[in-house]
Each structure stands twice: as structure tokens, then as C-alpha cells.
Amino acid sequence: MTATLEVRDLRTHFFTRAGVVRAVDGVSFAVDRGKVLGLVGESGSGKTVTGFSIMGLVDPPGRITGGSILFKGRDLAGLSEEEMRGLRGNRIAMIFQDPMMTLNPVLRIDTQMIETVQAHERVSRDEARQRARDALGQVGIPSPDERLRSYPHQFSGGMRQRVAIAIALLHKPDLIVADEPTTALDVTIQGQILAEAQKLCRVTGTAMIWITHDLSVVAGLADDIAVMYAGRVVEQGPVDEVLDAPFHPYTVGLIGSVPSRNRRGEPLRQIPGMTPSLLDLPAGCTFRARCPRAEPRCSEPPPMAEYSPGRFARCIHPYNVPEMAA
Amino acid sequence: MTVYLFRRLIQAAGVVLAMSVIVFIGVYAIGDPVEILISPEADQYERERAVKALGLDLPLWQQYLTFLGKALQGDLGRSFVFNEPALKLILQRMPATLELAVGATVAALIIGIPLGLYAGLKPDSPLSKGIMAGSILGFSLPTFWVGLMLILVFAVQLGWLPSTGRGETVEVLGMRWSFLTRDGLAHMVMPAINLSLFKISLVIRLTRAGVRETMLMDYVKFARAKGLSPRRVIMVHVFKNILIPVVTVVGLEFGGTIAFSVVTESIFAWPGMGKLIIDSINVLDRPVIVAYLMIIVLMFIIINLVVDLTYSMLDPRVRLEAKGT
Numbered sequence: 001m002t003a004t005l006e007v008r009d010l011r012t013h014f015f016t017r018a019g020v021v022r023a024v025d026g027v028s029f030a031v032d033r034g035k036v037l038g039l040v041g042e043s044g045s046g047k048t049v050t051g052f053s054i055m056g057l058v059d060p061p062g063r064i065t066g067g068s069i070l071f072k073g074r075d076l077a078g079l080s081e082e083e084m085r086g087l088r089g090n091r092i093a094m095i096f097q098d099p100m101m102t103l104n105p106v107l108r109i110d111t112q113m114i115e116t117v118q119a120h121e122r123v124s125r126d127e128a129r130q131r132a133r134d135a136l137g138q139v140g141i142p143s144p145d146e147r148l149r150s151y152p153h154q155f156s157g158g159m160r161q162r163v164a165i166a167i168a169l170l171h172k173p174d175l176i177v178a179d180e181p182t183t184a185l186d187v188t189i190q191g192q193i194l195a196e197a198q199k200l201c202r203v204t205g206t207a208m209i210w211i212t213h214d215l216s217v218v219a220g221l222a223d224d225i226a227v228m229y230a231g232r233v234v235e236q237g238p239v240d241e242v243l244d245a246p247f248h249p250y251t252v253g254l255i256g257s258v259p260s261r262n263r264r265g266e267p268l269r270q271i272p273g274m275t276p277s278l279l280d281l282p283a284g285c286t287f288r289a290r291c292p293r294a295e296p297r298c299s300e301p302p303p304m305a306e307y308s309p310g311r312f313a314r315c316i317h318p319y320n321v322p323e324m325a326a
Numbered sequence: 327m328t329v330y331l332f333r334r335l336i337q338a339a340g341v342v343l344a345m346s347v348i349v350f351i352g353v354y355a356i357g358d359p360v361e362i363l364i365s366p367e368a369d370q371y372e373r374e375r376a377v378k379a380l381g382l383d384l385p386l387w388q389q390y391l392t393f394l395g396k397a398l399q400g401d402l403g404r405s406f407v408f409n410e411p412a413l414k415l416i417l418q419r420m421p422a423t424l425e426l427a428v429g430a431t432v433a434a435l436i437i438g439i440p441l442g443l444y445a446g447l448k449p450d451s452p453l454s455k456g457i458m459a460g461s462i463l464g465f466s467l468p469t470f471w472v473g474l475m476l477i478l479v480f481a482v483q484l485g486w487l488p489s490t491g492r493g494e495t496v497e498v499l500g501m502r503w504s505f506l507t508r509d510g511l512a513h514m515v516m517p518a519i520n521l522s523l524f525k526i527s528l529v530i531r532l533t534r535a536g537v538r539e540t541m542l543m544d545y546v547k548f549a550r551a552k553g554l555s556p557r558r559v560i561m562v563h564v565f566k567n568i569l570i571p572v573v574t575v576v577g578l579e580f581g582g583t584i585a586f587s588v589v590t591e592s593i594f595a596w597p598g599m600g601k602l603i604i605d606s607i608n609v610l611d612r613p614v615i616v617a618y619l620m621i622i623v624l625m626f627i628i629i630n631l632v633v634d635l636t637y638s639m640l641d642p643r644v645r646l647e648a649k650g651t
Contacts, residue, residue: 055551089553096551101544106566106641115562116552151642167552 002073003030004207005054005175010067010077012046012053021278023049023062025231028304031175031207031224036198038222038239039211040254044275046231047211048097051177054209055094056084072174090120093168097180099161103152109136109163110148116170135166139196158189165196172204179211194221215258219243227251230276230286233304237311247307247318249291285315293317334634338627345623346397349616350390358382359610363406380406393616402620403613407606412617416599421501422492423591423598427583429505429518431576434525439572441526442533447560449538457530464527473520473593480516488513490595517594521587525579532575536568543567570640577633585622 012024024046031037041047052058054069056076069076071092076084088094096102104112113132117123123131129148136144139162152160161181168176178197182190198221201208210222218225218239225243226236227250235248246252253271273290276282282289284299291298295317302316364376377383381392393403402413445454481489493513495502504510540546541564549563550556588600595601599618606614637644 057547057550085553085555087553088551094548094551096544096548098544102548104545104549104563104567105643107563108642111562112549115554115558119553119555119558153643164548 002070003032004072005209006030006070007050007054008068008070010050010053010069011065012049012058012062013065014062016061016279019279022231022281023278024053026067027226027228027231027233028067029224029226029233029236031209033174033207034201034205035224036201036208036210036222038218038225039209039228040213040215040218040225041228042213042254042275044278045228046278047213047228048179050228051094051179051209051211054175054177055088055092056081057088057094086120089116089168089173090171091173092175092177093171093173095161095164095168095176095178095181098184099157099164099181100184102164103160105152107151108148109150109152109155113148113163113167113170116167120171131170132166135169136163138169139163139166140192141166158185158193161185161189161193162196165193169200173206176206176208177211178208180213181210182217183212183214190217197221215243215254227254230281231278232286232314233312234287234315235311235313241308241311245320247311247313247320248287248315249293249319250287251313252319253290334631338624338631341627342620342623346394346616346620347390349619350393351386353612353615354386354389357610359406359612362609397620402617405606405611405614407609407611407614412613413621415602415614416618416621419597419599419602421503422596423584423587423600425503425505426514426517426521426587426591426596426598427580429514430521430525430583431580433518433522434529434579435572435576437522438526438529439533442530443537443560443565445530446534446537446541449534458534461527461530464523464530467523469520469524469589470593472523473517473590476516476520477593487516489516492597517590517596520590520594521583525576525583528575528579529572532572533568536571537564540564540567566640570637573636573640574633577629577636581622581626581629584625 007030008028010024010027011022014021014023027046027050029037029039039047039050049058049062053064054071054076056079058064064077067077071087076087079087103109110129110132113135114125114128117128117131118125133144133148136147141147141159141162147155152163155163161184165181182193185193194217197208197210200206210218212218222239224236225239226233227242227248228234229250235242235246235251242251243255246255250271256269257271259268271290276286276289283301285291285294285302288294288298297316302314304312304314306312307318307321359380360373360377360382363380364373368376374383381389384392396403400413401411404410405412405415408415441457445457448454477489480487488509491513492502492504492510494507494509495504496506496510497503498506504514546559546563549559554563584599586600587598588604590596591598591600592604603615603618605611606618
């Protein structure tokens with residue numbers, strides 16, 4: 001069976017006046033039906049651009065310059081804008097980071113939902129409204145009939161994100177790209193939304209890419225994880241294994257930076273330095289300058305290597321590698 | 327809603343009262359109409375009689391109170407020059423100015439919004455750059471010069487359009503209107519264009535700025551992520567958001583046009599209120615000036631109220647009555 005989505009060597013570059021920004025530079029991963037892939041990384045690592053590339057929503061001066069995005073075997077990178085629009089919101093849906101900003105403030109919820117239904121199916125307004133109401137009910141919004149007539153500002157942040165998720169669910173998509181959808185919400189709401197998302201994938205078989213910088217979210221939700229750094233995937237594999245015994249020094253650093261893992265009274269740990277400018281990436285391993293294990297050999301670009309079955313890392317001297325491997 | 331309107335009306339009354347004091351004192355300070363109105367040959371006796379007849383012998387505060395008392399009964403005084411009620415004089419001229427202002431404003435919206443949309447959506451295309459350069463001209467060319475050029479080209483050289491007056495008018499609702507006849511409409515074209523050039527530029531720039539700002543919003547990207555057609559994204563999601571600043575500015579501009587289209591009305595000999603006020607200032611016809619300014623104040627208050635009400639229609643976040651939640 002082919003994966004719902006398979007991204008191969010995706011490159012999305014931004015051609016700015018200051019030079020070419022390689023926001024996504026050779027990213028590969030796959031998501032199967034009903035599975036959740038956690039796409040993790042710091043701000044500016046290219047997670048969001050990867051998401052927009054899949055949606056076909058990269059705006060100039062950005063452009064997909066290479067690789068393929070196979071959605072159920074069909075390459076999205078080769079589709080016309082019109083064909084892509086037919087898939088967007090229909091077979092592939094996206095949920096954005098900030099629920100306060102994703103709904104149009106001057107349009108009622110029903111307008112924003114009905115238009116989504118009617119963009120892809122020839123149905124009457126009444127039927128579309130019915131569908132919208134059911135979707136709101138599905139994500140746990142009380143008295144959906146009444147809420148349909150409200151404006152976004154009459155909802156709390158968590159409720160707005162539920163509305164956005166309901167919109168994403170209207171056409172029962174095969175793939176949902178969720179770009180940090182719980183970052184702006186408080187922890188209890190975050191928990192509820194994660195639970196909903198997980199249930200959804202299991203029940204409907206929707207594949208999901210969950211973009212986040214929060215490892216604890218990924219730990220609870222995702223099946224697989226891909227860690228991005230400076231436009232590349234530096235480590236990927238099943239989520240439990242990666243979090244238990246990370247290979248790549250960057251993953252190790254990320255996990256070490258989670259505050260709850262430190263003992264009380266100890267200074268919090270952090271990765272020294274900052275993400276390199278994408279305009280001027282160092283040759284070789286891009287993490288070299290911040291890596292405690294860096295050595296002269298690292299000035300050669302490290303290949304993606306399988307250090308144990310199903311687990312890959314882009315590093316020549318990984319941590320935690322089982323004895324027999326490599 | 328009712329409470330809101332009531333509060334606004336009280337505010338409006340306060341503004342009108344304050345304005346009446348300022349206007350009255352201001353006009354009093356400009357000069358003495360007696361010098362202009364009464365012939366220099368008049369002897370002392372005639373002079374005094376005239377001054378008394380006009381009520382100019384009383385102290386300022388008494389003149390003001392007399393004016394206020396009469397104004398409350400709908401009498402804004404009689405013109406010194408025409409010896410007719412000032413209000414009637416102004417209202418006679420109002421339709422001419424009104425139709426010109428409406429014509430100019432409608433033209434500004436019909437022309438300005440599409441151009442602004444285009445310039446905002448394709449900021450780098452040569453046409454957009456042309457539109458923006460043109461709008462700078464629209465802003466900076468003086469009205470009197472453009473008006474004269476229009477006359478020179480379209481009336482004198484090409485002979486397509488008449489250059490002065492209102493042309494044929496029809497009486498509807500007791501007022502005379504030009505825009506309902508072919509001839510009247512032809513007379514309206516040039517002054518309306520002249521008045522609207524600045525407004526078109528304004529609307530273009532506002533629309534363009536609004537589009538460029540709105541296009542970057544997450545909700546526009548989300549609308550695209552929903553698979554909506556570009557047409558729907560722009561005409562519904564973007565458009566409704568940019569209308570708010572456009573309505574504000576165009577509303578105020580509309581008021582400004584009615585009140586101060588003096589230059590255009592003079593050039594095209596358009597018998598509107600602007601021409602009346604400038605003539606009245608020349609002869610210091612105090613009652614007309616005061617009445618005119620009071621009407622303008624009232625009009626601005628009404629326009630502001632309408633703009634605020636339109637806001638609440640466009641933007642649910644400023645709905646006037648508090649709803650649940």
C-alpha cells in the first residue's frame with residue numbers, strides 16, 4: 001500500500017534580494033493512513049514552509065525548486081494551481097497556528113464554513129449548513145446551530161481552533177497538515193484538542209502531519225517523528241525510540257532543553273548558540289557550530305544513515321547507537 | 327442602539343452650540359459689513375438707521391442671543407444682501423452642490439476601488455506602478471489648474487462638453503436637479519471629474535494599502551487553504567476588510583466636498599453652495615456665512631453618524647449594542 005503522503009527530497013527556496021534562502025533543503029518523509037507524523041524543530045527550521053509546500057501555498061519569492069510530494073501516488077508539485085485548489089480544503093486540509101488570526105473577523109462562522117463546503121461540492125446552502133453544523137458538533141462545540149450565526153470574536157481561542165478544525169474536517173480529508181495548532185492555547189484546551197485529533201486519525205484513517213516545537217506534544221500524539229534543523233531533517237524514526245535514545249546531537253539537545261527533565265535547582269540546560277542564518281549556511285553539517293561532538297570530519301556534509309532499523313540520522317558520530325549497528 | 331443614538335444626539339447638540347459661538351465670534355471679528363453694504367455717500371442718519379435695522383448696534387452677546395433664539399425657531403437670519411432668509415438661500419443652492427458631491431464620490435469609488443485592488447494584488451506590475459504614479463498626480467495637481475485644463479481641452483478645443491452652469495434641470499421633490507436630464511448630466515461631467523480626481527487617488531491608495539496588508543493575514547491564507555477560488559478570497563475575505571478604512575475616509579471626504587468645493591464651483595460657474603459662501607464672504611453677509619457654517623456642522627455630524635453606523639454593519643467587532651458572550 002502506498003503511503004498517504006510521501007515527500008521526497010523536497011526543496012523550497014526563497015529568492016530574496018539578499019540571496020537565496022534555502023528554507024527547505026532536501027526533506028524526505030512519509031505518512032501512512034491513520035498515522036501522525038510529528039515534525040519538530042526550532043523556529044526557522046523550515047517546518048512551516050514544509051507544511052505550506054505540501055499545501056501548494058508557498059508565495060513568491062518562494063518556490064518549490066526540487067523534489068516531489070506524492071499524495072496517494074500523485075505528485076502535487078506538478079499539479080496546476082487549479083488542480084491543487086481542488087485538493088486543498090478537500091483532500092488535504094490545514095490547521096494554522098494562531099486561532100485568533102485564522103478566521104476572518106468580519107464574516108460569520110456559517111459563511112466561512114458553508115463556502116468551504118460549496119467550494120468543493122455542488123450542494124445546496126441548506127445541506128452545506130447541515131454539514132457545517134455536524135462538523136461543529138463533532139469537535140465538541142455546544143449548541144452548534146446558534147454558534148453558526150456567531151462571529152469569530154465571540155469565541156474563545158480554544159473554541160476558534162475547534163472551529164478551524166471543524167472546517168478542516170468538512171470534507172473528511174485524507175491528510176491534515178496541522179501547523180502548531182495548540183501552541184497558542186492553554187494546557188487543558190491543548191490536551192482536549194490533542195485527544196480529538198488522535199481519535200480522529202484512528203477513526204477516519206486520516207493521516208496527519210503535526211508541526212510543533214513542543215516535544216511533549218509529539219510524545220503523546222505522534223507515531224513517528226522527524227526532527228528538522230536548518231531546512232533539513234536531521235533525525236527520524238518511531239517517536240518512542242527517538243525520544244528514549246536520540247541519535248543526533250541536536251535531538252539530544254532539544255530533549256535536554258525540556259525544563260521538566262531538569263532537576264530542581266539546577267540551571268536549565270540549553271543548546272548553545274542559535275540557528276544559523278539560512279542565507280549563509282555553513283558547509284558540511286549545519287549543526288556543527290553548536291555541537292558538543294563536532295570534529296574536523298564534520299565539515300563534510302553528513303549523509304542520512306540508518307543506524308538501527310527504521311531510524312535515520314544525519315550525523316557521523318551519533319549518540320545511543322546500539323553496539324551491533326553501523 | 328436607542329441609547330447610543332440618544333447619546334450621540336446630545337453630543338451633536340453640544341457641538342452645534344459650541345460651533346455657533348465660535349462661528350459667531352469669528353465672523354464678527356472679520357470685519358464690519360456696514361462698510362461694504364452701505365453706500366459711502368450715505369449720511370450719518372441713514373447709516374445709523376441701517377445699522378439699527380440690521381441689529382448691528384447691539385453688543386455682541388446680545389446679537390448672539392437674538393440669533394440663538396431665532397435659530398431655535400428655525401430662523402437663521404436674513405441675508406443682508408438678498409434680503410431673504412439665509413436658510414432658504416442656502417437650501418436653494420444645496421441640490422446643485424449635493425449632486426456634484428455625490429457624483430464625484432461615486433466616481434471615486436467606482437474608479438478608485440478596482441484600480442486600488444489591482445495595484446494591491448499585483449504591486450510589481452508596470453500597470454500598478456503607473457496607477458500609483460497617476461495617483462500622486464491626482465493628489466498634487468491643484469484643482470483650479472486641472473479644472474482650467476479640462477475646460478481648455480474638452481470645452482474649448484474639442485467642444486464636447488459645456489463648460490459653465492448646470493444646464494437643463496428638472497424639479498423633483500421641490501428641488502431642481504441636473505443629473506436627470508441629458509444636458510444637465512453633460513454639464514456635470516467636468517466639474518464632477520475635477521472634484522473626484524483627488525478622491526480617486528485617495529481611494530486607490532487606501533485600497534491598495536488595505537489589500538497589501540490584508541493579503542498577509544492568516545485568514546487569507548486559511549481561506550486559500552480551504553480551496554476557495556481566488557475570486558472569492560479577494561471579493562469576500564479581503565474586500566470586506568478593506569472597506570472599513572475606505573468608508574471612513576470617503577465619508578469625511580464627502581462632507582468636505584459638499585462644504586468646500588468652492589474652487590470647482592467657481593471655475594465651472596456651478597451655482598452651488600460653495601459659490602454662495604464665497605460671494606457672501608466677499609460682502610460680509612454675516613447671516614448667510616453663519617447659517618452656512620451651521621448647516622455644514624450639522625451635515626458633518628450626520629455624516630459621522632452614518633459612517634459609524636456603517637462601521638457596525640461592516641465590522642461585527644464594533645457592533646453598537648452589547649450582545650451575549
